Amino acid sequence: MTATINANAAVKKITDTVRTHSLGNGNYTRYTLEGEKKNNEYGCADAANILYTVGEFERDEAKRKAALNALRAFQDPETGLFDEGTHHPIHCTAHCTAALELFDAAPLYPFNALKKYSSVKELYALLDSLEWVNNPWPAAHAGAGIYAAFVLTGEADEKWSDAYFDYLESNADPETGIGKRGAVKAGAKPVNHHLNGWFHYLFNFSFARRPFPYAERLIDECIKMYDEGIMPPSFGQSVGFQEIDWVYALNRAASQTGYRFAEAKDRLRKFAHGYFEFIQSVPVTNKSWDDLHMLFGLSCAVAELQLALPGEIRTDYPLKNVLDRRPFI
Numbered sequence: 215m216t217a218t219i220n221a222n223a224a225v226k227k228i229t230d231t232v233r234t235h236s237l238g239n240g241n242y243t244r245y246t247l248e249g250e251k252k253n254n255e256y257g258c259a260d261a262a263n264i265l266y267t268v269g270e271f272e273r274d275e276a277k278r279k280a281a282l283n284a285l286r287a288f289q290d291p292e293t294g295l296f297d298e299g300t301h302h303p304i305h306c307t308a309h310c311t312a313a314l315e316l317f318d319a320a321p322l323y324p325f326n327a328l329k330k331y332s333s334v335k336e337l338y339a340l341l342d343s344l345e346w347v348n349n350p351w352p353a354a355h356a357g358a359g360i361y362a363a364f365v366l367t368g369e370a371d372e373k374w375s376d377a378y379f380d381y382l383e384s385n386a387d388p389e390t391g392i393g394k395r396g397a398v399k400a401g402a403k404p405v406n407h408h409l410n411g412w413f414h415y416l417f418n419f420s421f422a423r424r425p426f427p428y429a430e431r432l433i434d435e436c437i438k439m440y441d442e443g444i445m446p447p448s449f450g451q452s453v454g455f456q457e458i459d460w461v462y463a464l465n466r467a468a469s470q471t472g473y474r475f476a477e478a479k480d481r482l483r484k485f486a487h488g489y490f491e492f493i494q495s496v497p498v499t500n501k502s503w504d505d506l507h508m509l510f511g512l513s514c515a516v517a518e519l520q521l522a523l524p525g526e527i528r529t530d531y532p533l534k535n536v537l538d539r540r541p542f543i
Contacts, residue, residue: 294327392405453512
């Protein structure tokens with residue numbers, strides 16, 4: 215019988231941290247240890263994301279409305295953008311829009327600054343301009359974010375969506391299933407960096423109910439990364455997004471194809487045990503744990519592992535990966 219992991223203590227630790235970041239009236243600070251505690255786009259969005267994940271999404275009508283209004287207030291009424299400064303404005307816009315969807319709501323104003331990308335020509339110009347070789351992870355924030363922002367606000371019609379995915383499919387790397395054709399082989403960034411970027415496009419494919427391009431090669435690479443220690447030393451011992459990027463890519467690709475399915479589950483299982491040991495041991499005063507955006511990344515990985523390993527990771531309330539509801543994290 216496969217040993218189970220009781221994750222209730224981890225969930226409580228995550229939830230308690232979110233509560234300590236509340237500023238009242240639906241407002242949340244992103245950090246409590248770094249500088250001034252102030253209301254923040256990622257603080258508000260990720261508090262909603264995490265509480266949804268752990269089954270604690272606000273149900274009180276007045277408090278729910280306050281949280282919705284707090285998040286909406288960050289949008290610039292002229293440009294339509296959300297822009298916190300630590301990420302590309304398309305990332306922040308997509309991220310806040312995705313969080314608003316949890317409230318069955320949308321931003322108040324149109325994305326005027328992004329309007330030109332409703333043209334397929336301009337969309338392709340954007341995708342062509344991205345640093346697929348030299349800096350694919352941050353580049354994906356814009357390349358994937360534009361789809362999420364548009365699809366969640368009704369701006370992505372069938373023709374536009376087909377064009378978006380046609381671009382990704384026709385340019386995907388057939389050797390690794392990760393990133394743009396030849397980008398990994400160019401060697402400017404390690405393969406895990408490319409995966410961190412490509413993950414953002416994968417959850418768009420998944421949301422659109424489309425198969426991953428070269429999914430079998432993606433599985434081969436994810437297993438190879440784990441088996442050969444290609445990931446950085448911090449992998450599985452950090453609070454952030456590198457873990458969900460790998461877990462999601464491997465689990466969803468194996469689920470789509472059945473290819474190396476048992477091997478994929480075996481690697482995810484081995485990874486999970488070490489990861490939960492880390493989660494239990496990391497102090498809440500760790501700067502990354504205190505960053506609600508980084509903590510959200512960890513929460514997504516925990517939820518995806520529970521989904522990937524049925525019956526092996528127990529919580530009183532089953533976790534919900536927000537990516538199964540809408541794209542973008």
